[in-house]
Amino acid sequence: MSKGVSTSTDKNIVDLSRSHRNKAASKAVRVTRERLQYAKTGSPVFDRETLGMYVTAALQGAAVMPFMIVLVAGIGAYLDPGPELYIWALFSLTVHAANILILRRIQRSELTAENTPRWRRLLLVGQVAMGLAWAIFAMQSCSTCDGQSFMFYRGAVLLIVLSVTAMATMLLRQAVLFGFLPTVLALIYVAATHRQVLDIGMTAMFTTSLIFFVYVTSRLYQTTITLLSFQTEKDDLIAELEVAKSLSDEARRRAEEANLAKSRFLASMSHELRTPLNAILGFSEVMATEVLGPLNNPLYKEYSHDIHRSGQHLLNLINEILDLSRIEAGKYELNEDSVSLLELAEDCIGMVQLRAGAKNIKISQQFEPSMPLVWADEKAMRQVALNLLSNAVKFTPQGGEIMVRVGWTAGGGQYIAIKDNGPGIPEDEIPVVLSAFGQGSIAIKSAEQGTGLGLPIVQAILAKHGGEFKLKSKLREGTEVIAILPAVRVLQSLPAVEETRAVEPRRRHFA
16 A cells, blocks of 8 residues: 555545644744743852752762861871961861851752842851861961971962862852952962062962862853753753643544534434435426426426436535545445456446536546456445546536546556546645545636535545555646555455366375
């Protein structure tokens, strides 16, 4: 079966060429993408998220700073046995413990847009207090050791602490600057007091390092904000798409229910309309044929013919609507039997021959000889052939020609092809005429307009058989329609005679 034909009958009665898009989802994608592209990174809207991340990271690495303080105090005590470094270590540990208590309090409380600035200021005060502790360390001196070695030890400790603190407080804006600004001031004071080249050099180096780390942490903070922005916008996009999907599913469910209700309504109304319509057709035919006696006024006989002709047209319309509603409701069942496409095509040609003769249309035949039977619904396939032939006769001009072909497909199936030399169909209107109630511009201008249900019903019937429908048309050259049945529906004849001859000698032998 071709890719262009689906086994679902519902899909064959709509325009398959149109790309149905979810407008709600498309709008959500567009709005969210615009907000993502034009969002300002570093917005205070993410202060709460970054502060929460900082609190979590600081509590997880809470043991790093006490370890460094104890290590620094131990090495310093080895170089200078005085009590100054022990006092400094006790003060530093106290400040660090106070900062940890603040962090735990923040963790237990709920961060909101109102209290986030207050907690952030409190944490910056804690960083300033810790910076004062390191400023005190920067002012330490050693009277019993070499001045250069103690200065190297002091500078190395300050640089290591600066780098570790910068990485740890990356998510707390301006924490590095506030934390080590007292240390810079202390180094400047020492350099100005001692007026030694090493002190001045260490002050310049530490200040440069501080500026560098302030820049690095600022860039890292901006990167984090950007990632948070992307993550937030992605979550918003997913949420909006989920909402759009749910709305789309609900709309589709309601549309399916409405479609089913429509099909049931059409089926019920068609049955209700056919009963009085049959009476109208019967009585109008009795009047037109003057079965009960002649009509005194000839106009009455003409009116009877008009009533019968209009009623017949209305009955055909109701029958098509009924077939369509049964197909859409999934109630169309096939009554399959062995069918000859050759005989079926000949019968249908005979049915439309009178109408074709009235327009002086020649119907030619090109049939493959001795084609086997196919397993199909004869009534449904007859409806297919009649619909296609009626369309050809309807749109073929006076003195035109119609070619009917029945033959084999390349895949081993059988087909009925009908080609006319009518006005044709514009290429952009082919999807329209294949859709339910769709009519092209030429059909609308024609005096013999239809309902636009013939071709959709043909597609649905062929889809029920697992077949395929093709329509080829060129403007002002004509139209060709092809109804194809697959190879699996072809009934191949069995070589019964050969098998019988092969068995007979054995029977005689055993006899």
